[in-house]
Amino acid sequence: MEKMEFAKRQTLALLVDNEPGVLSQIARLFSRKGYNIEAFAAGPTENPGVTRITIDVLADEPHTELLCNQLNKLYPVRSVKWLNAESSIYRELMLIKVKVSGSEQRNDVIQLANIFRAQIIDVSLETLTLGLAGDAEKLSAMEKILSEFETLEIARTGVVAIERGSATINDESKERGEFNYGKNVL
Amino acid sequence: MKLKGSEILMECLLEQEVDTIFGYPGGTILNVYDSLVKYRDRINHILTAHEQGASHAADGYARSTGKVGVAFSTSGPGATNLTTGVATAYMDSSPVVFISCNVADNLIGKDSFQEVDSTGVMLPITKSNFQVTDVKKLAGTVRRAFAIARSGRPGPVFIDILKNVTAEEAEYEFIPKQKHKEAGVLKAVYDRNMVDYHKPEIDEDDINKLVEMIGESEKPMLICGGGVVRGRAHEEFNKFANLADSPTAVTVMGGGGMNGRNPLVTGMIGMHGSQASNIGVDECDLLIAVGCRFSDRVALDPETFAAKAKIVHIDIDRSEINKNVQTDHHIVGDAKRVLEKLNERLSQQDHSEWKKFVFSYPTETEYEDGGDTLNPKQLCSTIAKLMPEDTMVATDVGQHQMWAIQHFHFDYPGQLLTSGGFGTMGFGLGAAIGAKVGNPDKTVIHIAGDGSFRMNCNELTTVEHYKLPIITFVFNNGTLGMVRQWQNLIYKGNISETNMDRGPDFVKLAEAYGLKGRRVSNQEELADAIKDALASGSGYIIDCMLDIDEMVRPMVGGGSHITDFMRT
Numbered sequence: 001m002e003k004m005e006f007a008k009r010q011t012l013a014l015l016v017d018n019e020p021g022v023l024s025q026i027a028r029l030f031s032r033k034g035y036n037i038e039a040f041a042a043g044p045t046e047n048p049g050v051t052r053i054t055i056d057v058l059a060d061e062p063h064t065e066l067l068c069n070q071l072n073k074l075y076p077v078r079s080v081k082w083l084n085a086e087s088s089i090y091r092e093l094m095l096i097k098v099k100v101s102g103s104e105q106r107n108d109v110i111q112l113a114n115i116f117r118a119q120i121i122d123v124s125l126e127t128l129t130l131g132l133a134g135d136a137e138k139l140s141a142m143e144k145i146l147s148e149f150e151t152l153e154i155a156r157t158g159v160v161a162i163e164r165g166s167a168t169i170n171d172e173s174k175e176r177g178e179f180n181y182g183k184n185v186l
Numbered sequence: 187m188k189l190k191g192s193e194i195l196m197e198c199l200l201e202q203e204v205d206t207i208f209g210y211p212g213g214t215i216l217n218v219y220d221s222l223v224k225y226r227d228r229i230n231h232i233l234t235a236h237e238q239g240a241s242h243a244a245d246g247y248a249r250s251t252g253k254v255g256v257a258f259s260t261s262g263p264g265a266t267n268l269t270t271g272v273a274t275a276y277m278d279s280s281p282v283v284f285i286s287c288n289v290a291d292n293l294i295g296k297d298s299f300q301e302v303d304s305t306g307v308m309l310p311i312t313k314s315n316f317q318v319t320d321v322k323k324l325a326g327t328v329r330r331a332f333a334i335a336r337s338g339r340p341g342p343v344f345i346d347i348l349k350n351v352t353a354e355e356a357e358y359e360f361i362p363k364q365k366h367k368e369a370g371v372l373k374a375v376y377d378r379n380m381v382d383y384h385k386p387e388i389d390e391d392d393i394n395k396l397v398e399m400i401g402e403s404e405k406p407m408l409i410c411g412g413g414v415v416r417g418r419a420h421e422e423f424n425k426f427a428n429l430a431d432s433p434t435a436v437t438v439m440g441g442g443g444m445n446g447r448n449p450l451v452t453g454m455i456g457m458h459g460s461q462a463s464n465i466g467v468d469e470c471d472l473l474i475a476v477g478c479r480f481s482d483r484v485a486l487d488p489e490t491f492a493a494k495a496k497i498v499h500i501d502i503d504r505s506e507i508n509k510n511v512q513t514d515h516h517i518v519g520d521a522k523r524v525l526e527k528l529n530e531r532l533s534q535q536d537h538s539e540w541k542k543f544v545f546s547y548p549t550e551t552e553y554e555d556g557g558d559t560l561n562p563k564q565l566c567s568t569i570a571k572l573m574p575e576d577t578m579v580a581t582d583v584g585q586h587q588m589w590a591i592q593h594f595h596f597d598y599p600g601q602l603l604t605s606g607g608f609g610t611m612g613f614g615l616g617a618a619i620g621a622k623v624g625n626p627d628k629t630v631i632h633i634a635g636d637g638s639f640r641m642n643c644n645e646l647t648t649v650e651h652y653k654l655p656i657i658t659f660v661f662n663n664g665t666l667g668m669v670r671q672w673q674n675l676i677y678k679g680n681i682s683e684t685n686m687d688r689g690p691d692f693v694k695l696a697e698a699y700g701l702k703g704r705r706v707s708n709q710e711e712l713a714d715a716i717k718d719a720l721a722s723g724s725g726y727i728i729d730c731m732l733d734i735d736e737m738v739r740p741m742v743g744g745g746s747h748i749t750d751f752m753r754t
Binding site for chain 1: 309315317503
């Protein structure tokens, strides 16, 4: 696949109207253009009626720009920001359930959890469930180390991200005005 | 005032000043058709033979009048039969509101009779779509759908209304279209836009920069695209071309955006573009494309397209900029307003030398004089000569479409109705019906190929019933001509499944539908038949016999450099 040659993980943040069908419209756009969504996280914002979506996708830069353009065109999409790795903060939450037999194993897992600053959220006689927030690398590192034990289940939220400093997704720009031109001429 | 959902729908259509609907009834939309009877004096419903016919008719109505077209269908197969028409409207940015009803809420999601996830089906082929599950939200949804269909870059919007919603009652207040911005859902949308977004003003610096670029250019070239037609910006565009004194190529969708007889017109551009257009684009130093999306049929090879030129793109849809071709400058805005601003600032240019060069190449293809038999150019020019100058032309898709666009001259937006983007065979008859209903004073003709005509000729029943004097010219070469042309040129003459050596007899078919028809194979017969058709004042089929190996010329292969004309 030609378009995957320079592909790397890109993070897009979107503000969309909280309406039925919006998520499928966005998901459909990625599959229509031949991209697979690597991670997807959606949640409410400070503005009721507006949902923020963070999407990770494997793509090269020109195609990421085209994807942003097509997303911007969708009627319920208010804003699209292609986040820059250097100037943005990424966080993800992972819940991981590990099987432990005996106090020795349990202590080992607790020690590792402390090193990662993970929380022990739940405990049973045979299991420990840890919660860890951080960027994707940190989560993967803990996941890898805990694979020494028997991992029963993992749940990850997908990355959410925000820009550093005072820049926000709401910032006006000429380009944003251009994209919203068609939506604005009601 | 408390009204039933079906009545609210009718009232909302009246708010939008809709007076014509194309459609086909069925189980789930029964309530709507029940209420339609009460509104018969204000809303004219055209019953087609098939939902696809209704979808093309609504589209043809929208393209020819500039108003929003409306089509009704029932659930399930009714909705899926619309889809080809919806996609056609989507690809050509035609404002149509498609309204379908779905099974009632107690049946939805249970694979009930004639149930389909209509909004899911329509998702990739509409500008926006809605399912109405609450009668209180019906009026707001319809208002919003119309606003979206006609705003910005126009396009189709689909509304799916559950059957129970059409029977339930809700408070309704008539709000004229002009006041929608101040009420309900649209107010919310509008307020949000005004707060969140820039006002839609065209950037002055962008305009000034382009004026400067035109001043510096010695070899400018313009492309007139579909945006000029949709934006009804033909007068502004003509003025702009004259001021810039620039040769102008016209895309398939741009037909009618530039006065076809303006001496600056170089003809069609792209795969079947004229030599003047394609060589002009290849040689120019400044290319200004207005409302054109550089599709693969225009910018055949995006890498080498207009390689010597600075490319400027004027479009209402920002996502088209740099999508297919990398541009040097762009202006986002409505074609009419952008061109007005440009015309204010642009001084009269003179490019006599450059024009002499471009117009040293032909703008139209000449065909060998076939003597008594018909050839494409003779056929088109005879039709054009004997028809009123402002005749509206609806086409199907294939060789006849290209010939018609190459050899007719279109002077105003809506004069040419053709499926440029989606290439929908069978589009023409429905579109002609929509155009005739929307423009009763205009002469409307339908140019078809024998293959395309077979697809939706069932709509002849609609032509007959509503006494629509549409003249269908079947360019009958006994083959799927365009596919045969490719088989001849690209597949070494390996003819596969393109022979149309079969019925029906189109003249008898016309008679079966209660219309008149004639078969013609030379100029004289053609002229006679046209006179008879015009005099008859009814639907008429003229079956025009052409040679099976006639080709559309010139031709440039897909993905090739724009001046690599094939030997045809």
